[in-house]
Amino acid sequence: MYQILTGPVLWLSFAVFITGCAVRIILYIKGLDWQADRVAYTAHMSYGLKGAVRSIVLWLFPFGTRSWRVNPVFSTVFFIFHICLIFTPVFLLAHNIILKQRFGFSLPALPGPLADIMTVALIASVVFMVLRRIALSEVRILTTFYDYLVLAITAAPFITGFFAHHLSSGYSFWINAHILSGEIMFVTIPFTKLSHFVLFFMSRGQLGMDYGIKRGGMKGKSFSW
Amino acid sequence: MPEGILCNKKTVDTKEQLDALLSDKNGKQYYEEMNHLEVDTDALWASIQKTLKSRLKTWLEICAHCGLCAESCFFYIANNRDPKQVPSYKIQSTLGEMVKRKGKVDNAFMQMCMETAFAKCSCCTRCGIYCPHGIDMGIMFGYLRGLLFSQGFTPWELKIGSGMHRVFHAQMDVTTEDWVETCQWMEEEYEDDWPKLKIPIDVENADIIYTLNAREPKHYPDDIAEAAILFQIAGENWTVPSEGWEETSLAMFAGDWGACKIQVESVYKAMERLKPKRMVVTECGHAYRATVIEGPYWAGLKTGQTPVESIHYVEWVAEALRTGKLKIDPSKKIKEPVTYQDSCNYVRNAGLANIPREIMSYIAEDFREMKPCREHNFCCGGGGGLNGIGLYRQQRNVGLKVKRDQILETGAKLVIAPCHNCWDAIRDLEEVYHIGIRWSFLKPLLLSMVEVPEHLKPRDE
Numbered sequence: 001m002y003q004i005l006t007g008p009v010l011w012l013s014f015a016v017f018i019t020g021c022a023v024r025i026i027l028y029i030k031g032l033d034w035q036a037d038r039v040a041y042t043a044h045m046s047y048g049l050k051g052a053v054r055s056i057v058l059w060l061f062p063f064g065t066r067s068w069r070v071n072p073v074f075s076t077v078f079f080i081f082h083i084c085l086i087f088t089p090v091f092l093l094a095h096n097i098i099l100k101q102r103f104g105f106s107l108p109a110l111p112g113p114l115a116d117i118m119t120v121a122l123i124a125s126v127v128f129m130v131l132r133r134i135a136l137s138e139v140r141i142l143t144t145f146y147d148y149l150v151l152a153i154t155a156a157p158f159i160t161g162f163f164a165h166h167l168s169s170g171y172s173f174w175i176n177a178h179i180l181s182g183e184i185m186f187v188t189i190p191f192t193k194l195s196h197f198v199l200f201f202m203s204r205g206q207l208g209m210d211y212g213i214k215r216g217g218m219k220g221k222s223f224s225w
Numbered sequence: 226m227p228e229g230i231l232c233n234k235k236t237v238d239t240k241e242q243l244d245a246l247l248s249d250k251n252g253k254q255y256y257e258e259m260n261h262l263e264v265d266t267d268a269l270w271a272s273i274q275k276t277l278k279s280r281l282k283t284w285l286e287i288c289a290h291c292g293l294c295a296e297s298c299f300f301y302i303a304n305n306r307d308p309k310q311v312p313s314y315k316i317q318s319t320l321g322e323m324v325k326r327k328g329k330v331d332n333a334f335m336q337m338c339m340e341t342a343f344a345k346c347s348c349c350t351r352c353g354i355y356c357p358h359g360i361d362m363g364i365m366f367g368y369l370r371g372l373l374f375s376q377g378f379t380p381w382e383l384k385i386g387s388g389m390h391r392v393f394h395a396q397m398d399v400t401t402e403d404w405v406e407t408c409q410w411m412e413e414e415y416e417d418d419w420p421k422l423k424i425p426i427d428v429e430n431a432d433i434i435y436t437l438n439a440r441e442p443k444h445y446p447d448d449i450a451e452a453a454i455l456f457q458i459a460g461e462n463w464t465v466p467s468e469g470w471e472e473t474s475l476a477m478f479a480g481d482w483g484a485c486k487i488q489v490e491s492v493y494k495a496m497e498r499l500k501p502k503r504m505v506v507t508e509c510g511h512a513y514r515a516t517v518i519e520g521p522y523w524a525g526l527k528t529g530q531t532p533v534e535s536i537h538y539v540e541w542v543a544e545a546l547r548t549g550k551l552k553i554d555p556s557k558k559i560k561e562p563v564t565y566q567d568s569c570n571y572v573r574n575a576g577l578a579n580i581p582r583e584i585m586s587y588i589a590e591d592f593r594e595m596k597p598c599r600e601h602n603f604c605c606g607g608g609g610g611l612n613g614i615g616l617y618r619q620q621r622n623v624g625l626k627v628k629r630d631q632i633l634e635t636g637a638k639l640v641i642a643p644c645h646n647c648w649d650a651i652r653d654l655e656e657v658y659h660i661g662i663r664w665s666f667l668k669p670l671l672l673s674m675v676e677v678p679e680h681l682k683p684r685d686e
Binding site for chain 2: 027028029030031032033034035036037038039040043044055059066067070071074078133136137138139140141142143144147193195196199200202203204206207208210211213214215216217218219220221223224225
């Protein structure tokens with residue numbers, strides 16, 4: 001099982017993930033239409049790119065925009081969630097040992113206790129987001145089963161990985177579950193709302209271009225997000 | 226396919242059609258016919274497939290249902306935080322559902338969409354700047370309005386309004402003759418105080434071509450005279466076109482994209498005919514948005530820009546004050562607390578947030594900002610055509626509460642609102658809630674405090 005999951009299935013999931021994301025990006029850009037969107041993308045590319053970069057970068061920083069600032073609790077949890085989601089697996093010692101064994105290189109590794117804290121923080125933030133969905137009427141009305149499924153797909157590799165590492169028994173079950181759930185996440189990214197992994201940048205960039213070109217950017221006034 | 230005599234999928238292209246609609250008091254027959262209007266689901270789906278491109282598709286798809294847009298919406302706040310007023314919910318349950326069902330929707334669904342798109346959204350686009358994914362629901366509602374219009378589901382006043390643009394190239398039945406006569410009448414009317422007042426019509430190669438809102442010749446002709454006086458005091462070489470003077474676009478509110486194109490092209494034609502150096506647009510927000518910001522796209526101008534540089538009236542005022550063309554008598558500056566209503570259309574959606582502040586620094590001693598303000602300001606409550614829709618008056622009045630409270634919080638009793646829609650909404654707000662405020666465009670205020678050069682003063686002074 002382990003052999004298959006870490007062999008062909010792993011490669012297949014990476015391939016689907018990378019190709020899928022690339023296709024999403026290409027289709028997004030191809031589907032932009034200066035007249036329908038009412039944004040002269042190519043006529044004013046430099047203003048557009050400036051607007052796009054500002055629109056992306058400011059939103060990538062906690063409290064970088066008014067929306068983040070007026071929602072401090074959500075923003076904090078949201079950033080903890082995304083930071084842990086991306087940095088924990090990439091810089092996890094165990095992952096980098098495998099990387100070294102297979103490809104001869106590795107990235108700097110997080111100290112074990114820190115990786116544990118980040119994993120727990122991620123799981124806790126998922127719990128927070130679930131509770132938020134249930135507790136707040138303005139979020140509850142929007143929430144569907146799909147939203148919980150996406151959260152579950154995201155949290156599963158962390159929960160299983162944490163168990164594999166810390167439980168004294170059942171290692172082979174948990175490690176297989178961990179790998180499989182990670183692969184499920186990779187495969188589902190291009191086909192679900194998780195596509196915001198790349199489409200966040202596209203959509204934010206587009207609105208940034210809109211503001212950068214049409215809605216004021218060319219009046220010498222950058223938008224205060 | 227059953228269609229009404231008044232309420233149907235056809236555009237209004239003749240005066241006879243307009244008269245028939247206008248004679249239907251409050252749209253009684255029109256809305257009755259709407260109850261029986263059949264949805265051409267094939268055409269609707271074909272139109273969606275053709276026009277729903279990656280931007281809108283992605284917006285619908287990646288909405289994370291986080292709810293951050295809720296507090297950004299004045300309708301949500303004004304309606305006691307009713308979850309059904311959350312922007313994401315509003316768009317998902319209308320456009321989102323329509324797409325999901327591949328256009329297979331019924332009359333009741335379309336009427337629900339119409340109510341949501343017009344009575345629960347003023348297309349102020351504030352939600353778009355609070356969404357981490359940059360999902361602009363105001364833009365999506367504008368798109369939905371277009372789909373609804375193509376199926377005949379549009380409020381009665383906006384069906385008339387878009388027809389007016391098609392027939393008169395103006396939002397109201399103001400003909401070229403009416404317009405030219407109004408200009409001449411105003412010259413005569415103001416003769417005693419301003420003996421040399423001229424409203425130059427169709428002068429070629431002027432520095433400024435001034436264009437306006439049909440309400441001005443129709444209901445507020447003094448506004449035209451005030452503009453003329455201020456241009457004259459500033460020593461501007463200006464003109465108005467006899468045709469192509471109307472900047473507004475009820476067609477944009479209605480989503481009648483064909484009429485939008487007709488309307489802005491009439492203005493661009495005037496630009497080409499008279500070759501002015503630049504255009505100044507009156508104190509109207511959506512007019513500027515329609516003709517200067519969106520218009521070039523309807524007209525197919527790939528640069529996204531008007532044939533000649535176009536500025537909003539507030540930009541002209543700021544420039545005139547900055548360069549000393551208009552000088553304010555310091556003793557006549559506004560002494561009382563005064564606040565300023567940022568129009569969504571030229572502040573959030575056209576980058577002019579700094580301009581009003583500059584103007585206020587010249588004319589007001591105690592300027593107080595609303596909170597939030599500038600790009601983050603709330604819609605007046607009457608944008609997107611809502612002021613003019615009788616059917617949704619109640620919903621509009623509830624929405625005004627947010628602006629009311631914002632104004633009250635400043636402590637100012639005078640609100641400067643250089644936008645016809647904002648001006649109307651704030652007037653109505655006072656009528657409904659009696660908070661004891663006054664409201665004004667810039668022109669009359671400027672006239673009361675500007676220094677008049679000797680040669681323009683009336684002889685007997």
